[in-house]
Amino acid sequence: MSRALWTLAVLLSHWRRHPMQLATLLVGLISATALWSGVQALNQQARASYDRAAATLGGARTAMLVGRDGESFSQHFFVDLRRAGWPVSPVVEGRIRIDGRSVRLLGIEPLSLPVEASSAPAIGTKGLQGFLLPPGQTLLAPETLAELKLSEGATPTTANGINLPPLTLQSQLAPGVLVVDIGAAQRLLEMPDRISRLLVGRAGKGTRAPLQTVTGDQLRLVEPDAETDLERLTDSFHLNLTAFGLLSFLVGLFIVNSAIGLAFEQRRPMLRTLRACGASARMLNTVMVLELTALALLAGLIGLVCGYVIAATLLPDVAASLRGLYGAQIPGELSLRPQWWFAGIAISVIGALAAASTSLLKAIRLPILIAAQPYAWQQAQHRWLLAQGAAALAVFAAGLGFLLFGDSLLSGFAVLAAILLGAALGLPAILGLVLFLGERTTRQPLARWFWADSRLQLSGLSLALMALLLALGVNVGVGTMVESFSRTFNGWLDGRLAAEIYLNAASDTQAAEIKAWLRPRPEVQAILPRGRAEVQIGGLPVEVIGFADHLTYRDNWPLLQSAAEVWDRVARGDGALVSEQLARRLNLRLGDRIEVPTGAGRWPLDVVAIYADYGNPKGQISVGFDALVAHFPGSAQTAFGLRVAPAQVPALVTALRDRFKLDNRSLADRSALKAESKRIFNRTFAVTAALNAFTLGIAGVALLTSLLTLSNSRLPQLAPLWAIGITRRRLALIELMKTLSVALITALLALPLGLLVAWCLIAVVNVKAFGWRLPFEIFPLQLLQLLGVAMLASLLAALPPILKLMRMQPAKLVKVFADER
Amino acid sequence: MSASFKLTRRGFAGGLMLLGLGRAVRAQGFAGLGGEAGGFAPVLPGRPLTFPTDHGPHPEFRIEWWYLTANLTDANGAAYGAQWTLFRQAMAPGPQRDGWANQQIWMGHAAVTSAATHRYAEAFARGGVGQAGVTATPFRAWIDAWEMRGGEAMADTTLSPLDVAASAADFSYTLRLTAERPLVLQGDSGYSRKSERGQASYYYSQPFFAARGSISIDGKPIEVTGRAWMDREWSSQPLSSDQTGWDWFSLHLQSGEKLMLFRLRQADGRNYFAGNWIGLDGKSVQLSATAIEIRPTASTAIGERQLPTSWRIAIPERGLSIDTIPLNPSSWMGTSFPYWEGPIAFSGSQSGIGYLEMTGY
Structure with a gap:
């Protein structure tokens, strides 16, 4: 027992000498646990409130x-x-x-x-x-x-x-x-x-x-139902959050993996000495596992606290998103169950052990005396690259299968997962190929060494590069999707909010009073009444909107698809505009017939146009105002829009507010409404942006730790070059170039990957999750910006080991020839 | 709802507790049955009972029940019991309001008992919409699908014939009840005193029912015949505030005579006894409190409660001395407001069968 304690003390002394390394390991574990548990906490909170809602409704359960x-x-x-x-x-x-x-x-x-x-x-x-x-x-x-x-x-x-x-x-x-x-x-x-x-x-x-x-x-x-409507609707949102959480968790484990790899590399002489002193391999291993578990427990606890902070910070945005997208009410205060704490700690420990498994296996098999075997190692790496490439192809094929034959939201996410996993697995093979080609095209010895040594580095860097690829790809994909959405949404808002003032009276009486007051005023060009009724069609909640036949709509309303004489047919009362979500859910096309249940029987309507209705969890049908009033005599008719000369808007708003005691909720001008809508939109994607930034940051840390690991174990490779006359400065520059070039190749590969992800989000996931399809656009400036961020992150990650190399004492380089290997 | 809360015989304690009226229970008898009757009609002696009107509900009184128990046997002589009960409780006095605003709450209990098992179920309903209720002509009492219905040509003076049905997840029964003899007025011509302070109820019975029908336990139908006893009682404040529970007997003597007895337990340890001896001619004679001797002889543990399930009863002036044993000592009504109710048999100077109800344990 005391032997084990002494061994532990010796092993722990390593961390005292390398506090940065310990910090890296802890940062990896903490960030992995924090993001994962943060996202879990958010999901848990939301689900609990759905349950609460379902219980009150006595609804779906x-x-x-x-x-x-x-x-x-x-x-x-x-x-x-x-x-x-x-x-x-x-x-x-x-x-x-x-x-x-x-x-x-x-x-x-x-x-x-x-x-x-x-x-x-x-x-x-x-x-x-x-x-x-x-x-x-x-x-x-x-x-x-x-x-x-x-x-x-x-x-x-x-x-x-x-x-x-x-x-x-x-x-x-x-x-x-x-x-x-x-x-x-x-x-x-x-x-x-x-x-x-x-x-x-x-x-x-x-x-x-x-x-x-x-x-x-x-x-x-x-x-x-096994799950409530809300759960079904919001599934995609939570799946999305979970996917981000999982991605961050994996990237965090990359960090842990490289930090432990580095520690192992540096402790190799220490382990050998301990073995030579008579410590058994089994005991060494047990002690190392114990050490790791203790660290994971510590990091897990800190990670949980950070996760709580993350969840509490994001909760208002998540709540706003869910309210905006689905009308789901989430209380703004976080309450956590004990299971959450246990799960968080458990995932920290399991993750740490999984990330350390390769290093631990190496330690078990560690021969007491080991010789460097670079060539055999390269052969092994070749086989490994081929196998990974084959796996990547298989995953891509599976993704294609999901795309072609899947028809659910889950299959959409499966396609996404396949694209990301396939790309990550294929990355080392592609990088290997590029480096191999580079090596073939050069003759100059140092350049050849540059390429060949980059290939040698590949296996050590590949996990970090995969993390970078995934983080960048997801960033590009989500960024493109959000930007596409944002532009479409803004254009759509401009079309839909064509009237200058929007009013909602407290009662039908007040509505009549307001209209009577408005009618004689010269600046009011038109009063556009808007009626609303709620029905159920095919088990879905649908709102029926009645709008006046007016040029305002004919000129401005952007329709996705429309038949001939749309507006005349709607005005006649036998045609209906149908929202895209509803059309998709009920599988409606132009010319189809839809039957709206009314108090007096069914009301058959022809679908004459399909329009976008972003952000509305309910289906919507728009019909002529008079037709709506005729079929739903009791429907609310308190809302209307006003066409007013723009210059007169503020004065009229003030006058209305004073005269009828209307507050901001019941009276708004176009610009205020637009600003409010955009604010809600931005808030909806604030969570996505935050998680994006987290992921990219963690990928940067992963790259840094990998490079730190490599820089240490690569001295034997660099020392000979130094010995034949290449200065440390030049050597450092070459090293920097090597890192930046593989990072650049990875980042360039991430761009098409990201666009593929964006396409998948827009054309598959969004359609299934929300029922709307956006036009797919590419934003080159955004891509360049991300590329810049990625290169900057790589540069920052590459600098510390390079600086260390530049300042390295020649004696240390000489020492390579004297001891080790 | 605290466990210390106990139910009274036929008290609508269940409903009261459900309604949160059980505040300060200990000070007011069980579950408010001893509470002040403010705003409700008082129970006064000398009011003649009239039929069929009194078969129907008396919403001006706070509580009321239609209570049927039947002692049955199958073709092989195995004994069974059946219970059908409908309680009415007014949440507030005053004129009856229509629809959901109606202040009446109804509660139904149904049970079947054999030597091997005791099954029970309960139901709640609000008045005013038709989910539960009672009409005097034609006579019908119902809650959900449970029903007690006067047959064609039902005589108001005998309540016969009567069809009774109830069904639950694991039992059901349908019975036809017939009686030749008229209804029996309990207490003093239907005025039944419950304490020395004057608490009382209006109380009449039909103890002469012959029953025939079928009961079903776990889907297995059993043809049965036997005797049944129906109680009708209504009041506004039937118990004194210091009374904690009661033990009530309805006995079919072998001679054809009937005996109704109850013992009201008081917080000070003393008891209030009352009973009626119903002769072969149907004449009901009130027994004086001192003429009744009732004491438990053995008890059964049900959960944490001790229930006195065997009794010795003596009415010396009538030459009666009997010992009762339950058909199933675990005849526990584990309803929202639990009590013990089950068939019993007795032997001694007379033998026979009957029903025992015990509350407040």
Whole structure:
């Protein structure tokens, strides 16, 4: 035992002499653990809040009975089904306006609410009687209360003049929803004796009569989903985050790998001495594993703390992204479960051991006396390059297969993964080939040595270069995608926001008053009413928008595809514009027919155009305003746009604001709306940009540590050149050139790789994840910039070992001939 | 909902606790049954019961129940028990509001018992929408798919014939009940005192039902015949605030006579006894508290509770001295608000069968 302790002490002394190396190792482990656990924490937080939302909805996790067309139905079905043995519970759902803000209202019946779908236990502790008996309660999450800027116990008035039951905090509730008793909900939503859906409990009450015999064909059963709509929608986002986390983790392990490789290289004489002194290979190995585990535990803990900080910093952006993209509500405060800590520590230790495995294996097999065998080594490397190249080809082939035959988001990500993995695996072979060609084209001895020695260095550098390739490729890919999106989005915004002022009145009465006030004003060129109704088509939530027939739309609205006489047909009321997402989900083409369920039956519409509707999680159909009002008499008609001479906009906005007490949410001019939209857009991609920068930074550190490792073990190669008369300065310059040239080749290879990644993101992943396809554009300036950053990172990484070489004492170079190998 | 919380016989304690009314329970009897009856109609002596009106609900009173227990045997002579109960509880006094605003809450319990097993289920419903309720003419009481329905030509004075059905995940039953003799008024002409301070309820029974039908346990149907006993009771404050639980017996004597007895346990350790002796002619005679001797002889552990499942009962003035044993000592109703309810058999000066309910343990 004491022998093992002494061995450990000897091994540890190495770190005392090389604190930078220890720092590198720890930085690698910490960054790997931090990013991975940070991303996990974000995903966990989001998933937990989806669960919370699903539980409140009693939605996707519970089987449901819904109306044939997704419309509300008579309450007597509830009683009929209960009497026929069905464990059903009624739910009424709708939106109400409080102080100009639209909020989701859920009416539940706590006594029959299925245990598995309910927040009833929570209600129970607060006193069911308080919830049921007048004045009742409006349950809401603290976030919602803050958003409404109200205090507990308040009884706000809705747009239709009815007071809500007193607001009561219920922290288990999902944000963005108000929960009241079903009776109160029916009153607030003006849906007397109607219910939106019936939750079907799992607990059987004995036999139940067949659904048909109880409700005829009025209701249909929707089986519970394994995952909620939100989870399905946001899967891509989380997969994306996870992919970034994994990439950073792997790059971090590259650092660990090269740091441990370096330590091993430097401790080789020490190990030999210890072995010669009688320490067994097994004991040496055990002690090294223990040493590594201890370091990994330490780094894992620090990494977890950093991960927490990263997650907490990114959370607001992630929450903004998810809200912007999917309408998902994520609370802004991070809460972590103990499993997260254990998983983080475990992944740090496992990662460290995996990264160290090659070095440890070498240590096991370490002969006490070893001779340098450069030629045999080169032969082995050749075979290794060939094998890796073959693996790269196989991975590419698999990726092509996924592209051709896959039709899901997952297959899209599989294509991406195959492209990245294949490129990484193929990199050493390609570099080897380029260097081999370089060697063939030169005659001059020193130049030949330059190429040949670069090839020799390849195996030591290849992992770091792979990291660089991946980081750069992903940066190029994501950068191109975001830039493409950004340009398309801006152009689209300009077209869609054609009116100068946008208004949203608090009620139909106020809307009428505002219109009456506006009509005589000379600066108002046109009032463009906008109506809105919500329906379900094919199980998807779809908003139906009614817009006025006006030149504003005819001239400006950018359509992706359109049939002849689009605007006339829409104005006539038999044609509809369909959003790209909806068209993809329902597989609609121009000329197809779509049936919109209305209160009075189905409304058949021809698809006359398809338009982009970026950032909307719901499907959308746009029809003529008059047609919408005719088919949805009760739809909200409080929104409208105004055409005003640009110079008069500020004055009119001020006048409207003062006259009708409208706030920023209900009244905005075009520039403010555009700025807000762009702000949301940028925030959505802030997370991506941050993770991008992290990854590139880690790749730079990986390159640095690899070069440090190499510079030490390469003295025997350099000393002979020095001995035959090449100055240290010249030698250093050659070394720098070598590093920069392989880095440059790698960076150049990363450009096409990145574009391929961008294409895959735009043409495959985006389409599957969001339902929209963007035009693919290349931004040369952005590529040059990234190339510059990569070369700068390589230069910075290459400098420390080069400077060390330049300042190396000649005696040390001479010593190479005296000892070692 | 604390474990120290216990249920009363036929008290709608379940609903009360569910409603969070159980505050300061210990001071007010179980689950508020001993609470003040503010705003609800009081129970006063001398009110004549009228039928069919009184078969229906009395929403001006706070609590009410329709309570049926049946002692059954199959073709091989094996004994079974069946229970069907509907409770009504008003959350607030005042005129009845329509729809979801209605202040009534309904709770149903159903059970079957054999020597080997005891199965039970419960259901909750709100009044006002039709999920549960009771109508006097035609007589129907229901919650979800559980139902008690007067047959064609049901006589108001006998409540016969009556069809009863309930089903749950692992049991079900349907029974037809018939009786020749009229309803029996308990207590003093239907006024049943529950404490020396005057707490009381209106209480009548039909103890003369003959039952025939089938019960099913785990999908296996069993044809059964036997006797059944129906209790109707309503009140606004049936218990005194210091009463902690009760033990209640309904007994079919071999002679054809019937006996209803209960013992209300008080916090001070004393008991309040009451009972009615129902003769072959259907005449109900109130027993004086001093005439009733009831004491437990053996107990059964159920969870952490000790339930006195065997009893010695004596009514010396009637020459009665019997010992009761349960068909299944584990007849535990593990419902939201648990209690013990199951069939018993007795022997001694008379033999027979009946039902025992114990609450507050």
